[in-house]
Amino acid sequence: MHHITIAAIATPPGIGGVGIIRISGPASVQIAQKIAGIVPPPRQAVLRQFRDTQGTVLDQGILIYFPSPNSFTGDDVLELHAHGGPIVLDLLLQQALILGAQLARPGEFTERAYLAGKIDLTQAEAVADLISSSTSAAALASARTLQGAFSQQIYNLKDKLLALRTLVEASLDFPDEPIDLLSSENLLGQIDELNGIQQTLVQGAKQGQLLRDGITLVIAGPPNAGKSSLLNAFTGRDTAIVTPIPGTTRDLLHDSMQIDGMPVHLLDTAGIHEAVTDVVEQEGIRRAKEAISQADRVLWVFDDAADQTQQLLNPEQIVIPPIQFTLVRNKIDLTGTAPGIKHTDSRYIEIAVSAKTGLGLDVLRQHLKACVGYQDTGEGNYMARRRHLDILHQVSTHLQAARSLITSTAAYELIAEELRQAHNALGYITGELLPDELLGEIFSQFCIGK
Known part of the structure; x- marks a missing residue:
């Protein structure tokens, strides 16, 4: 059992219907007496007025007391359920600190539960993951x-x-x-x-x-290949500006999606090509290459109707093993190419899609799952x-x-x-x-x- 009493606001910042102050430690009962005027009965919700040390009413709410050892932390635990305004909660927290509590460190309540043998470390980590x-x-x-x-x-x-x-x-x-x-x-x-x-x-x-970390997926390729259209098609919203003008995207664009429960962190990048004189575009290409170097997977998007000899991968642009690349033949709605995985002489897997109509995107999603070995096993999954x-x-x-x-x-x-x-x-x-x-x-x- 700990000798120091800790306190913190347990609900997220902002305005809500209810906010909770959590207190754990030997001074919990004393703090309840000072703020609510009673020794609270164990594990019962009691409606009380919450007052400061001068007797001024700060709020009216619910008081719940969990005596040691039958509490989350193993210590005496007190919860003040007040109205969920940040000022009200801050006033109540300040009273708890005045009455002898210390401000809790991040994760300290769960750490106490772990140290008390209530949960092991994998379960403690699961609290944060949940x-x-x-x-x-x-x-x-x-x-x-x-x-x-x-x-x-x-x-x-x-x-x-x-x-x-x-x-x-x-x-x-x-x-x-x-x-x-x-x-x-x-x-x-x-x-x-x-x-x-x-x-x-x-x-x-x-x-x-x-399931916890997901994958980082970088969308790269030459200008005007439909990279931003692919980002928007993946997310179902207009995250990126799309125009017929090459070089519209000049900086990294971040968004996210999920594939059967697996988080995917998306980065759309500036078009990569060699004849660059614009300083801003040069910086965009530098950032694109840096993003490629940190990706779990790269989709190299090229226009099915354009000159492919100018669009396919230049080994000098590759800064990670080639196994992490997938070629995406985009705009097949304009050429009539069949969607899906294409069998080529390339060392890379190639998938034909239309970001505009959605053709081939389901095949691409399943391909991404297979690349990282993700299987949606449903009820058998656990976090790690x-x-x-x-x-x-x-x-x-x-x-x-x-x-x-x-x-x-x-x-x-x-x-x-x-x-x-x-x-x-x-x-x-x-x-x-x-x-x-x-x-x-x-x-x-x-x-x-x-």
Whole structure:
């Protein structure tokens, strides 16, 4: 239980019907007495007037008290449900601070819940992910992670790793005792089973990371190829100005869409070509190339009716591996070219579309999903982060090392060490072995009041 009481506004900035002040810590009851004039009954909504230290009525609202340990943070928790104006909420927050509370850091309430053992770290991260979800699929996946869907699979792998590690270490401690389960064939079978579980986890985590972070998709190509029209067709709104004049787009245009729940961060760019004398256009092309270098995928758009030898990729313009490019043959409504994937001698996949009529865009969307390995698995999804994937890959490295040792030297000391490293790595996902500085970094990304 913490000795410091913290307080913050728990609802978003702005004007609304209801705003909430959240208070957690040992001074919660005292603050309730001073502001609302009563010791609140546990877990009951009580209508009270909220007053300042001079007795002036600030607002009238609902008071709810959650005594320790049966609260979100494990501490005494008090919530003041007031009218949702920023001035009213600020006045009530100031009273809580005057009465002994400290302003909460970003994510401090959820951090306290984690430290109290109410949730593990993946569930704590899911709180922030649920709040910041940009698609309904991401929100549902975050909710499942908050309920422990991801954690349960991690703990299952940890338990199996620990059981095998215990057998291996027992053979070292009691070398004269026969342990039938430690034949090389049996060990290999158990390692392969663990690898299978790990690979399933990686696949699920990849889907969760795509749901959380999405992909950055850059639309590039020569001038007047229909890049801005494609951006507008993707988003369903007139984000970009479209004219027949080449060079209309001179700066990066940002927008977003989703493909079956996967967020896609779109960047429309200035047309790239060589004969440039205009200083503004030169800067636009520089920014376009910089955006290309940071993209997860690039759509190189060209006009199906124009001279393609002047429009296709110039290797000097490519600053990322070519596998990240897709050629988009646009304006097929003017040429009669059939929509869809085109089979060419190019090393790039080519898709024929019409940004104006929408022909071929569904094929392009499905292609983008396939490029990043996204699968809309519906209710089975859970939320994950890049750090989770990195750790799971570390687990795979240790399991593969253990397997190699079994087939080569059968040195049980080294096998046990690889299993220990794999087991400990999983503790960084759930937070059991997380360094304090990394813990602080994770919770600093939360909003204040959560």
